[in-house]
Structure formats: C-alpha cells, structure tokens
Amino acid sequence: MIKIGIASDHRGYVLKQQIIDRLINQYDITDCGTTSMESVDYPDYAFKLGNLVAKKEVDFGIAICGTGIGISIACNKVRGIRCAKVDTLEEAIATRNDNDSNIIAFGENTPLDKAIKLITTFVKTKSSTDAKHVRRRNKIAEYEAEKC
Numbered sequence: 001m002i003k004i005g006i007a008s009d010h011r012g013y014v015l016k017q018q019i020i021d022r023l024i025n026q027y028d029i030t031d032c033g034t035t036s037m038e039s040v041d042y043p044d045y046a047f048k049l050g051n052l053v054a055k056k057e058v059d060f061g062i063a064i065c066g067t068g069i070g071i072s073i074a075c076n077k078v079r080g081i082r083c084a085k086v087d088t089l090e091e092a093i094a095t096r097n098d099n100d101s102n103i104i105a106f107g108e109n110t111p112l113d114k115a116i117k118l119i120t121t122f123v124k125t126k127s128s129t130d131a132k133h134v135r136r137r138n139k140i141a142e143y144e145a146e147k148c
Helices: 013-023 042-054 069-075 089-097 112-124 131-147
Strands: 003-008 028-031 060-065 083-085 103-107
Touching: 003 013, 003 042, 013 028, 013 060, 013 112, 042 060, 042 069, 042 103, 060 069, 060 112, 069 083, 069 103, 089 112, 103 112
Parallel strands: 003 028, 003 060, 060 103, 083 103
Antiparallel strands: none
C-alpha cells in the first residue's frame, strides 16, 4: 500500500482531516499534525512531513496551509524534497512527471473533491525517465548537495 504523510497548520486543519477521512482506506496515511485549529507555525509541520518523506518513511506527502505557499516553501527547505503547490490536474501531472515532486501542497480553500482528484493524479503519475528531465532534476540535487 502506498504510504502518504500529511501535514497542515491550523488554517489547513479542516481540509487535512477531510482528506484523511476520504483516503484512509486507499492509502497508509501518517498524520504529521497539527491536531486542532489552534494557531501554530506551519514550518514546524512542514519540516516534520519533509523529513518523513526525505527518509522514505512515506512515499509522498500532502501539505496544507492558508494558501499552500508558505508550507510548500518550508517543505522545500528539507534536503531531497520537491514540493509543489498545485491547483490543476495539468500541474499535478507535470510536477510528478517532469520534477519528480514528492510533496503536493494546497491552500485551505481547495474544495475537497478537487484536492482528492489532484492527490490521486499526483500519486498515480510516474516520474519521467526522459533525459532532459533527469538532467534537470540532477542539477537541482547537485546544487542542493553542494550549496545547501
């Protein structure tokens, strides 16, 4: 079974819980928090999720905050993470195919049905072995290893 980690701040909490409820029977889900709508700092949960994905304890991650932007930036500070804020099916496909992204991010106002479709598409899309995509991903990984 595919393992997915999921994290949110207080603003993404409701959507996170709804996603868990909808996907719990399809995937092995690890909830990285938060556990309520009480105000928290999204980087704390982004780093927890990012490390879980980077260590390959889960296959993919889902990150949610007010806009999806802040938590995606924080996730991307973890070495080996390629998180993308996604709004369309085309973006979900492209970020997995081209970039081999391993975390998908949303804003709190993403409709549940749309989020589920984006997650399902993201998880099912394979990473391209096309030389140009591999070359580009390798450049990012090399820079990250040397400079970060």
